[in-house]
Amino acid sequence: MALAKRIIPCLDCDNGRVVKGVKFVNIRDAGDSVEVAKRYCDAGADEITFLDISASHEGRDTTIHTVKAIAGEVFIPLTVGGGIRNLEDIRTMLNAGADKVAINTAAVENPEFVRAAAQRFGSQCIVVAVDAKQVSAEGEPLKWEIFTHGGRNPTGIDAIEWIERMVESGAGEILLTSMDRDGTKAGFDLALNKAASNAVQVPIIASGGVGTLQHLVEGVLEGEADAVLAASIFHFQEFTIEQAKSYMAARGIEVRLT
Amino acid sequence: MNKIAVIDYGMGNLHSVAKAVEYVGRELGEDIDVVVTEDAAKIAAADRVIFPGVGAIRDCMAEINRLNVGQIVADAMKSKPVLAICVGMQALMTHSEENGGVDCLDFMHGDVRYFGNDLRDESGGRLKVPHMGWNRVKQTRSHPLWRDVPDNSRFYFVHSYYVQTEKQEIVTGVTDYSAEIVAALADDNIFATQFHPEKSQAVGLTLLRNFLQWDGAT
Numbered sequence: 264m265a266l267a268k269r270i271i272p273c274l275d276c277d278n279g280r281v282v283k284g285v286k287f288v289n290i291r292d293a294g295d296s297v298e299v300a301k302r303y304c305d306a307g308a309d310e311i312t313f314l315d316i317s318a319s320h321e322g323r324d325t326t327i328h329t330v331k332a333i334a335g336e337v338f339i340p341l342t343v344g345g346g347i348r349n350l351e352d353i354r355t356m357l358n359a360g361a362d363k364v365a366i367n368t369a370a371v372e373n374p375e376f377v378r379a380a381a382q383r384f385g386s387q388c389i390v391v392a393v394d395a396k397q398v399s400a401e402g403e404p405l406k407w408e409i410f411t412h413g414g415r416n417p418t419g420i421d422a423i424e425w426i427e428r429m430v431e432s433g434a435g436e437i438l439l440t441s442m443d444r445d446g447t448k449a450g451f452d453l454a455l456n457k458a459a460s461n462a463v464q465v466p467i468i469a470s471g472g473v474g475t476l477q478h479l480v481e482g483v484l485e486g487e488a489d490a491v492l493a494a495s496i497f498h499f500q501e502f503t504i505e506q507a508k509s510y511m512a513a514r515g516i517e518v519r520l521t
Numbered sequence: 522m523n524k525i526a527v528i529d530y531g532m533g534n535l536h537s538v539a540k541a542v543e544y545v546g547r548e549l550g551e552d553i554d555v556v557v558t559e560d561a562a563k564i565a566a567a568d569r570v571i572f573p574g575v576g577a578i579r580d581c582m583a584e585i586n587r588l589n590v591g592q593i594v595a596d597a598m599k600s601k602p603v604l605a606i607c608v609g610m611q612a613l614m615t616h617s618e619e620n621g622g623v624d625c626l627d628f629m630h631g632d633v634r635y636f637g638n639d640l641r642d643e644s645g646g647r648l649k650v651p652h653m654g655w656n657r658v659k660q661t662r663s664h665p666l667w668r669d670v671p672d673n674s675r676f677y678f679v680h681s682y683y684v685q686t687e688k689q690e691i692v693t694g695v696t697d698y699s700a701e702i703v704a705a706l707a708d709d710n711i712f713a714t715q716f717h718p719e720k721s722q723a724v725g726l727t728l729l730r731n732f733l734q735w736d737g738a739t
Binding site: 266267268269338358382435521 | 541
């Protein structure tokens with residue numbers, strides 16, 4: 264009897280449609296976001312993460328409308344990320360029905376923002392999204408650096424030190440994406456995830472690279488992730504949430520079976 | 522008309538619980554009016570009261586005291602079914618050690634304690650804090666709100682502090698996180714949960730449906 268490891272389908276959304284790119288290009292349409300969210304919820308998803316990939320440019324109102332619609336139909340935790348830049352953005356998303364917000368670029372530009380957000384709204388709703396890329400050469404001790412603006416801008420900041428700092432500032436959870444693996448279907452960066460999970464006390468959501476159900480199992484057992492996030496394997500019906508859960512359960516991982 | 526007041530004391534996301542209650546009401550085909558409010562008159566006029574809570578207890582209690590919500594809740598509790606959720610439940614207890622120690626409303630006897638910085642399971646494995654995610658709830662007493670909720674169902678939790686009470690007779694559900702901890706309390710017309718029924722999909726909606734039909738008797 265223990266806490267279940269969570270499976271979190273991720274909806275990358277552009278103007279209300281679920282899309283998924285491979286390394287942020289080759290966007291494919293995967294459906295209406297409200298319908299997709301409801302389908303995942305009914306199938307036993309433990310949470311939904313909604314990332315507005317158009318947020319920094321346009322479609323902000325569409326996003327708010329979509330979040331409201333999802334929150335009226337889906338009664339599992341909903342995290343909203345993409346373009347969360349100030350306390351007002353957080354309030355807007357929480358009022359629209361989000362349970363948590365994911366902060367990425369704005370945290371790097373102003374780390375005190377995370378502290379202010381956690382103090383105002385509570386750590387339970389502040390997720391810091393970290394996009395990390397391996398920067399150590401082969402043979403060197405492993406080292407990762409964080410990137411912003413959807414993986415385009417290097418920062419020179421060490422990923423593990425950054426995660427420790429964000430937790431100290433009040434992040435209640437870390438959404439950790441490997442930029443090397445995102446969209447590749449080659450599996451999570453297990454070493455990155457394990458290093459992060461061991462560095463901090465808050466839950467780590469592993470993200471980036473899931474191509475098979477075995478990857479989800481490895482993320483938990485070897486990457487020591489508390490939750491696993493995936494997009495394309497679910498969107499394009501390669502696997503269902505039920506299949507993922509029974510596969511994990513058969514390998515000794517506690518999951519919520521519905 | 523079944524009037525539900527969700528007490529608003531400025532602490533963020535109360536829409537989840539309001540939306541879930543509206544959804545359940547529609548499913549029941551009942552005429553339901555859900556208001557998210559801090560207005561004492563509206564709360565007094567409601568048939569049932571939900572006392573939610575998110576965030577830090579110090580800020581919660583400061584808002585409760587500023588808005589005089591404590592008195593409103595105290596009045597409501599004399600007569601109406603009340604459902605308190607998460608920090609809402611913690612605010613009903615005697616004292617919390619969060620934020621360096623905060624006196625709470627003391628409507629239920631017990632203290633709120635921190636999980637600790639090196640939490641372990643029975644085999645020595647490290648446990649993350651906050652306790653975040655879906656955990657099993659063992660029903661330790663029967664209650665109208667557990668109707669059609671299978672024993673050991675998983676509910677969604679997110680908290681770093683937990684309730685400890687010597688009054689075992691009010692403990693209605695427990696969950697296991699390093700040790701057996703309080704998941705639900707019930708005392709007369711009050712039912713309180715550490716988990717979030719509004720985020721616990723089918724079993725949570727069942728519990729909310731039971732609340733809408735509960736007359737406050739046990």
